[in-house]
Amino acid sequence: MPDTPSGPGGRSPAVRASLVATGASALLLVAIVLGSRGLRDFDSALVPYAVATVFLTFGVVYRYTVWISAPAARRLLRDGWRAALSWENLRRSPTALPRMIATYLGFQRFLGARSHARWAAHQLIFWGCLLAAAITFPLTWGWFTFTAASATGPGYQMRIWGVEVFGFDSSGTLGWILFHGLDLAAVLVISGAGWFLWRRMRDREAITGQRFGYDLVPLLALLTVSVTGLLLTFSEMVLDGGGYEFLAVLHMASVVLTLVYLPFGKFFHIVQRPAAVGMQLFKYTSRRRDDPAGEVLACRRCGRPIDTVAYVENLRGTMRDLRLGFDEWAEFCPRCKRVLRGGAYLSGVKRGFR
Structure with missing residues (x-):
């Protein structure tokens, strides 16, 4: 029988991930109890949302732990953290990490090279979801509350962990x-998700490779959560509460299902993206070094620059970890790789049919 990959203590990645995810979920439960002052500030009507966030935590931590158990992701994470925490990098480029967090993680400027409209729609979804999470999660956990200052006046007090802010x-x-704030977030998300849905219905390139469960379900989930949330406000302000109970249940179901789905679908790239920032910093700092590892390596066939020696060696190390017997191919540019593969196919496969 084939050997089962195992980590420290002989545990498989799945078992180790389950233990870590269970611990993270337990910590969240403790934080909810402590942050809500022994559940005194916890709203029992929000129990389904709170339970969904616990499942979300378990799923995210489980999949992330399994992901970094793979050689490529583990090396990516290790080198990224090493570059981010390096005193030499901080001394030479003190603004590099904050700048990359802002441009690569926050404003995602790399998407602008594909399409300005696509970048704008992605920004609307990103900031809308970030605003919604910043409001919803602390409210769900009872970490901050709004209480009336008096029985007659319009004044309110905002409290965090029981302390008036x-x-x-x-x-x-x-x-x-x-x-x-949630209505504003819903408008942002609807604008961005609506554009992406329109593109996937009209763009032939997007239609060709899209999958319903991976590409369309996330957009439909975001639209459902946002539209039902706005309908709650519409019911309260225009319909005097008409249909509010039904809409509240519908909105709750859409939010809970979306949170449970998040770790196992396309949304998981949100959790993976910060690791890519560390790798971008690693590439940036390696180009600024004075040692040979910072030199740009040229293609062994055509002489065109590929990347720094440090980055190529990192890639070769990952290929060796995966026991791929062709790590020297990392020293060829993409065009030469295609030429070499075509030549190998012509000499080793196609000629065999003559």
């Missing part, structure tokens, strides 16, 4: 933004 007037601009 500031007071505000619910009829003022700040009060409107605080109470309608």
